[in-house]
Amino acid sequence: MARTSVVTQAIVQDGMSPVLTAPTADGDVIDTGRVFLEVVNAGASPQTATVITPLTVDGLEVEDLVVTVPAGGAARVGPISRKLFGQLVGSPDAGRAYVNYSSVADLTRGVFSLP
Template identity: 50%
Template sequence: MARQSVTTQQITRAGTIPTAGSPNVDGDIIDTGASVFLLLSNTGASPASVTVVSQATFDGLAVDDLTVSLAAGVTRVVGPISPGTFGFPAGDTNASRAFVNYTGTPADIKRSVLSY
């Protein structure tokens, strides 16, 4: 399987009911931006984790990935998903998008990508 491209949902003043889906085992590719966030829920009985892969370097050193732990039954909002840290550089096939990886049971993880 290939990474799954996730559509970014716009938050509106009238309110947005996020549509959540489960990732596949190869992970997701999502938009980046100063107003882009991940809404993550672990609906399973076991812990899981979500990693947003960093593409950045500082002074020649790789910037750490962002890894978020999700205990059973927990929902978290993570972000912003900054293009400077997580986005692929201009010219790359995935320019301004980010890779997201998951551990645990993919069917137990629900995720939405939201932006305002």
């Protein structure tokens, strides 16, 4: 199974109804820029969402962004910078970010953009 491409939902002035869906075990591909990722954990244990950075500086890998989603809670992560998290030129997902989850059980997520 491949990573899932998540549709970015625009936040608009007169309101919107957010849609959260379950991630897949292989992770997500999300847009970058003025976007944020919302992850909701309906389970009884904390989980993590990891935004992968493909960058290296002077031969050293830049650390991924690891966010804990509390049990029965939610986390909003962003903005997701293209410069830091965008996949490199040559990748089929160039400019978009990869997100992995410690587990997909009990999680839902959505990606939202600001105008």
